[in-house]
Amino acid sequence: MADLVEKSKKLSAYAAVDDNLLSSHRVIGIGSGSTVVYVAERVGQASNKNDLVCIPTGFQSRQLIIDNGLRLGSTEEYPEIDIAFDGADEIDTNLGLIKGGGACLFQEKLVAACSKQLVVVADYRKDTGVLGKGWRKGVPIEVVPAAYTKVSLDLAKLGGNPVVRSGLPAKAGPVVTDNGNFIIDCDFGEIPPARVAELNAKIKALVGVVETGLFVGLASKAYIGNADGTITKKTV
Numbered sequence: 001m002a003d004l005v006e007k008s009k010k011l012s013a014y015a016a017v018d019d020n021l022l023s024s025h026r027v028i029g030i031g032s033g034s035t036v037v038y039v040a041e042r043v044g045q046a047s048n049k050n051d052l053v054c055i056p057t058g059f060q061s062r063q064l065i066i067d068n069g070l071r072l073g074s075t076e077e078y079p080e081i082d083i084a085f086d087g088a089d090e091i092d093t094n095l096g097l098i099k100g101g102g103a104c105l106f107q108e109k110l111v112a113a114c115s116k117q118l119v120v121v122a123d124y125r126k127d128t129g130v131l132g133k134g135w136r137k138g139v140p141i142e143v144v145p146a147a148y149t150k151v152s153l154d155l156a157k158l159g160g161n162p163v164v165r166s167g168l169p170a171k172a173g174p175v176v177t178d179n180g181n182f183i184i185d186c187d188f189g190e191i192p193p194a195r196v197a198e199l200n201a202k203i204k205a206l207v208g209v210v211e212t213g214l215f216v217g218l219a220s221k222a223y224i225g226n227a228d229g230t231i232t233k234k235t236v
């Protein structure tokens, strides 16, 4: 099972890069997570790798770029990105996403918002069609530390079940993001694809919320690696 999942991650990542990385591209967003490891590996094998500048979505992503011999850039220097590749925790029928399982959602959304296109890479477990169906840990929400109690109360009023993400066993106390903030995982049950934008807007409007792990209208394509070795390609 673990081997099948790993193979499908690599399959999706390699296919996404092979199909979408063009010789005209110069600025590439490299996302976070275990699937994107294979994206960075494949971009590092590209014949035009020395022409590329890669923009990371966090500390892990930055290391992937360096380890694969790619040139590192930032959104401050390159606010216009040709294409970004990133993973997802769950994907719905509109290519709405839950992201942030690894606490990297803010910089991921920043890079996605700077990019002309966002290509999602994922194994078959993520493609459930409805957010909150397979990913039962809740929607990751990055909050300013001083506001976590207030935002938790607000989220409960919105019908969610908020839990501040613990750093245990590696760290006593909450997880601290690459931006020095906390993560609240908030379970809203299944979120119908047509309701994702509305819920995202309500969470985003709460004072103390930096960003949500609901990605709406950002992904243009998804590459799903299947257990049988095939790839499902989705577009909106």
Ligand SMILES: O=C[C@H](O)[C@H](O)[C@H](O)COP(=O)(O)O
Binding pocket: 031, 032, 033, 034, 035, 036, 086, 087, 088, 089, 098, 099, 100, 101, 102, 103, 104, 105, 108
């Ligand atoms: O914060 C983490 C990111 O949103 C990841 O892209 C997401 O959790 C998917 O990661 P993986 O490819 O390891 O399932």
